Amino acid sequence: MALEGDRNIVFLETAQDSGNSLNGLPPYNESNDMMFFLKYYDADEKMTFFCGHIMINYKSMIRNYLPQILQKARLPPGTELKFYEEIAPDRMRPLCIDDMISQDHALVDLVDGTLLVFERTDKSTTENNAHLYYTTKYNAMQVE
Numbered sequence: 001m002a003l004e005g006d007r008n009i010v011f012l013e014t015a016q017d018s019g020n021s022l023n024g025l026p027p028y029n030e031s032n033d034m035m036f037f038l039k040y041y042d043a044d045e046k047m048t049f050f051c052g053h054i055m056i057n058y059k060s061m062i063r064n065y066l067p068q069i070l071q072k073a074r075l076p077p078g079t080e081l082k083f084y085e086e087i088a089p090d091r092m093r094p095l096c097i098d099d100m101i102s103q104d105h106a107l108v109d110l111v112d113g114t115l116l117v118f119e120r121t122d123k124s125t126t127e128n129n130a131h132l133y134y135t136t137k138y139n140a141m142q143v144e
Contacts, residue, residue: 032057034101035112039086040073041130043123048133049073062097062116069118082124084131086115090138092131 028035038051051072056065062083070079083095095116119130126132 028055029057032059034058034114036114036116038069038072039115039117040075041117041119041133043119043125043128046128046133048117048130056101058101061100062095066097073118075120080121081118082121082130084117086117086134089134092117092134094131 033055034057035053036056037053039048040051041048051069054065054068054072056062062069066081067077069081070077075081081097083097084092085095086092117130117134124130
């Protein structure tokens with residue numbers, strides 16, 4: 001049932017069944033950790049895919065979480081990635097994976113639920129990349 005004007009959104013992600021009922025959510029420290037949603041831009045498919053979420057300590061760098069991010073995107077270990085912060089559907093900002101998340105210039109909004117968009121560095125070109133994909137998709141018009 002949808003309610004007019006209801007703007008509450010609940011995020012629900014199902015855990016993968018590992019056969020062990022003791023598996024739960026990863027530890028979360030509300031003083032230091034932030035939840036980031038992950039979106040992978042596949043240059044070959046020219047599409048984005050939701051890859052889940054990750055908890056990142058705001059005093060650390062994205063580079064520290066590359067193994068987890070690669071695993072969630074099902075990319076080979078060691079794959080080089082380029083990251084963007086999705087501020088709005090038509091606004092993306094490149095991120096340096098070696099900057100601390102808490103640095104003033106690292107993110108526009110330092111809040112839970114920030115969208116991190118990433119792509120393979122070796123597949124990114126001036127004609128085909130995540131930033132261009134979002135800009136084109138946002139500005140596209142369908143004419144019937």
